[in-house]
Amino acid sequence: MLNFIKMSANIEQIIKKSQEVCASAGAKLTHKRKNVLMVLLASATPLSAYEVVDKYKTQFQESLPVMSVYRMLDFLVQEKLVHKLETAGQYMSCAHIACDHQHETPQFLICDRCGSVKEVGIKKRIIEELERSIQNTGFTLAHKQLELHGVCKFCQDHST
Template sequence: MSVDIEQIIKKSREVCASAGTKLTHKRKNVLMVLLASATPLSAYEIVDRYKAQFQESLPVMSVYRMLDFLIQEKLVHKLETAGQYMSCAHIACDHQHETPQFLICDRCGSVKEVGIKKRIIEELERSIQSTGFMLAQKQLELHGVCEHCQSHPA
């Protein structure tokens, strides 16, 4: 990615300001922990890395509240199937984002965020609604094996 961390933080502050909220110092630091990670992290892993990176302890309940805020502002995603969090891959983008889909490698734990075309999500919603089921969340998490792990068998 050619965007540096300072550009991402600047854009994150702008996103929050446009929503009438604030990216506080600790929220920014939690986001930075996620940005620095190659794989999604649990709240407890974030607490550990936060302490190591910033020499400051955070209660896990505070981290959960900060993550809820960052999710609300669409700066972070929660992977429901894993109970882990990751920064949005498109924070610094200026284009309209599609519904996220996460490709999760079951071997190395890497996650790739890709967008799903609006028409595909609309078709999926129609299909689901025709069964009488009400969709609560549009996020898709697909498990498999990434290209790297396929080319380097265990």
């Protein structure tokens, strides 16, 4: 019960911070956008838009069209509350929503066995070095986020 109370308090804090982030950008975290974010916050693994629709219906006893969910997810990504994993076409809540520090560029360590994802920040100097190296080729980056696939510690420890 204590873990549930701690988790509820943490989610309330994250939602409050999310509303502040949206308000400071002149946007609004509507009721349905908030609920989509809560679905992602409650998930241990990233979700596709279709999985969000299914979990939303279960969690809130309300149906949402998948196209509406895509628009809500796009909004949440734009406000940096959610990340889109490009290689998997899935979404996950940002691990640093409630933090008050400057965020680093996200790097995602994706386990190919269990689907878990760990978000790790990349130091600014490393990103700047990569950008300089890429600029020398004449290539322009669209996204700076890195997605690395492998096997997590849990799966390594529990493999046969």
